[in-house]
Amino acid sequence: MKTKYKGIIVMNYKKRLLCTVIPFLTASFLVGCNKNKQPESSEQKPLEIGDTVKEWKSSKDYEEAPLGTANENSRGEIVKDLGHEDKSSIKYEVIYKAKETYLGSDLLETPYFTEDDAKNGDIISLYAYVPSDSNIASLQLEVLPISMDKGMKSDLLTIDENTVNTWIRLVVSFDTLETLGAIRLNYTLADTSYSASFYVDDINITLGAETVKTDYEYKDESLYQTYEEFFKVGCCMSSQMLQNTELRKIARNDFNSVTAENEGKPERILDQKTCQQLAKSDESAVAITSAPFEKIYDFCEANHIKVRHHTFVWYSQVPEWFFKKGYNNSSSNVSKDVMLKRMENFIKITLETINNRWPGLVYAIDVANEAVENHTIRNNNNMWYTVIGKDFVYYAFKYARQYAAEGQKLYYNDWSYDNDAQNLTYALNTLLTPIINEGLIDGVGIQGHKGINENMEIILNDAKQIFKKGLECQITEFDLTISGTSEYTKQKTAIKNLITKILKGNIEGTMNVDAFVMWGIDDAHSWRRNQHALLFTDKFGKKPAYYGFLEAIQSVRPVEEVTE
Ligand SMILES: [Ca+2]
Numbered sequence: 001m002k003t004k005y006k007g008i009i010v011m012n013y014k015k016r017l018l019c020t021v022i023p024f025l026t027a028s029f030l031v032g033c034n035k036n037k038q039p040e041s042s043e044q045k046p047l048e049i050g051d052t053v054k055e056w057k058s059s060k061d062y063e064e065a066p067l068g069t070a071n072e073n074s075r076g077e078i079v080k081d082l083g084h085e086d087k088s089s090i091k092y093e094v095i096y097k098a099k100e101t102y103l104g105s106d107l108l109e110t111p112y113f114t115e116d117d118a119k120n121g122d123i124i125s126l127y128a129y130v131p132s133d134s135n136i137a138s139l140q141l142e143v144l145p146i147s148m149d150k151g152m153k154s155d156l157l158t159i160d161e162n163t164v165n166t167w168i169r170l171v172v173s174f175d176t177l178e179t180l181g182a183i184r185l186n187y188t189l190a191d192t193s194y195s196a197s198f199y200v201d202d203i204n205i206t207l208g209a210e211t212v213k214t215d216y217e218y219k220d221e222s223l224y225q226t227y228e229e230f231f232k233v234g235c236c237m238s239s240q241m242l243q244n245t246e247l248r249k250i251a252r253n254d255f256n257s258v259t260a261e262n263e264g265k266p267e268r269i270l271d272q273k274t275c276q277q278l279a280k281s282d283e284s285a286v287a288i289t290s291a292p293f294e295k296i297y298d299f300c301e302a303n304h305i306k307v308r309h310h311t312f313v314w315y316s317q318v319p320e321w322f323f324k325k326g327y328n329n330s331s332s333n334v335s336k337d338v339m340l341k342r343m344e345n346f347i348k349i350t351l352e353t354i355n356n357r358w359p360g361l362v363y364a365i366d367v368a369n370e371a372v373e374n375h376t377i378r379n380n381n382n383m384w385y386t387v388i389g390k391d392f393v394y395y396a397f398k399y400a401r402q403y404a405a406e407g408q409k410l411y412y413n414d415w416s417y418d419n420d421a422q423n424l425t426y427a428l429n430t431l432l433t434p435i436i437n438e439g440l441i442d443g444v445g446i447q448g449h450k451g452i453n454e455n456m457e458i459i460l461n462d463a464k465q466i467f468k469k470g471l472e473c474q475i476t477e478f479d480l481t482i483s484g485t486s487e488y489t490k491q492k493t494a495i496k497n498l499i500t501k502i503l504k505g506n507i508e509g510t511m512n513v514d515a516f517v518m519w520g521i522d523d524a525h526s527w528r529r530n531q532h533a534l535l536f537t538d539k540f541g542k543k544p545a546y547y548g549f550l551e552a553i554q555s556v557r558p559v560e561e562v563t564e
Contacts, residue, residue: 314370333504409514
């Protein structure tokens with residue numbers, strides 16, 4: 001396998017012994033970094049899935065690691081008579097006889113790959129060999145993010161008659177967005193009364209190879225191109241999804257609208273520390289950071305995908321401190337006047353940030369989200385309501401209209417009428433009335449989180465009611481759960497029917513659906529994981545539901561045009 005080096009910024013490395021046992025991996029990694037002193041040049045080809053990022057496999061690789069230095073816990077030695085593919089590896093002898101401990105690093109001083117380098121599904125692996133006279137009971141490879149929290153572990157390798165005297169590969173996938181913090185080989189001893197030894201070889205980092213066994217197949221078909229003249233076809237994406245090459249490929253091919261799943265929500269973008277600083281002179285000043293959604297929006301801009309920004313005013317996922325004096329968690333609430341000013345500033349600076357950096361990218365904004373409950377305004381557990389009162393939605397639209405760019409569509413978004421039309425009646429006839437009357441709103445979003453046995457007609461009826469109010473509509477977060485693969489066909493039929501009826505409604509002029517957005521791409525990255533709610537399988541294969549979506553176009557176009 002060809003080895004390509006991804007650019008590493010080599011910092012002045014001051015050796016610090018953080019390790020409780022022999023720091024072979026740390027050392028190897030640092031040597032690996034130092035071997036590659038040149039930062040990635042602009043002409044260098046980017047790494048592709050399956051490429052080796054770094055590997056250590058021969059005595060020459062290991063020689064550069066200071067493995068001869070023993071400490072009180074264990075001792076490592078390069079051997080030239082036993083190896084995985086060649087005759088070299090590292091032999092470890094355990095001196096520190098705890099029942100359970102580990103070999104490797106506590107924290108990599110210079111992490112081999114950083115958040116920017118990390119791709120979803122990067123693979124770290126090594127081969128281990130335990131001789132039959134060793135008393136090692138089990139081995140497990142573990143990688144940790146820099147927070148040293150929630151390590152990801154390989155399968156536990158139990159040493160028994162099947163695994164002894166055999167080179168066994170331990171594999172772990174590093175798919176966090178955090179910087180790589182540490183690599184460890186955890187081991188347990190069967191008996192602490194005598195020492196144990198084992199061998200390690202072929203330490204390897206591969207770009208996403210193990211997760212690339214994908215069922216994705218491009219067949220010269222595209223959802224968004226198929227529906228281009230009728231409505232946008234969208235999906236949500238998370239930062240984690242963005243790291244996945246296959247999901248990026250699918251997003252580019254099938255969708256022309258993206259909503260950040262969580263990365264644009266107030267709790268993610270409000271900057272408490274800066275808010276607190278600003279509050280010393282101005283209690284209503286607000287600071288945000290666009291960092292959480294930057295990569296998603298950059299990706300969309302680069303690929304000509306429009307963005308729905310989600311969301312400004314929502315009872316959930318907004319920090320309580322945002323409503324408190326001095327932005328301090330334990331203070332009392334600010335006054336209505338101050339909170340309105342904060343709301344205005346929050347909306348203003350968010351829109352300025354978005355529109356200055358990505359002009360023309362954001363085409364729709366969920367100004368207010370889920371403000372209706374039980375056929376009335378959501379007045380429970382809702383700080384916006386508590387501090388501002390029942391007109392908080394009105395003010396949000398007022399400010400959004402004031403600061404939005406020309407043509408940016410302002411949406412009210414909710415799921416409360418996914419199954420209860422009376423909630424929509426309240427929204428359209430009461431909550432949004434002054435907002436509609438003053439022209440502050442463009443559309444109403446139907447989230448559409450549905451189950452296969454639920455009534456789908458309600459979505460169509462909702463869309464018609466919205467149209468009657470002179471508003472456009474988007475299906476903003478659609479997914480459709482089923483019990484398992486046996487219901488794939490049922491799911492396909494339901495989606496095909498729904499899309500067919502929306503197309504007809506748009507054409508006949510009974511509704512104006514401007515976008516149909518799936519809440520995700522593949523079943524594995526769905527918030528309703530294990531419920532098979534989306535258009536692509538866990539392995540990115542196109543489900544019957546995908547083809548149901550695609551085939552609905554046949555109701556308005558001759559079939560032969562579809563297969564051209
Ligand atoms: Ca070797």
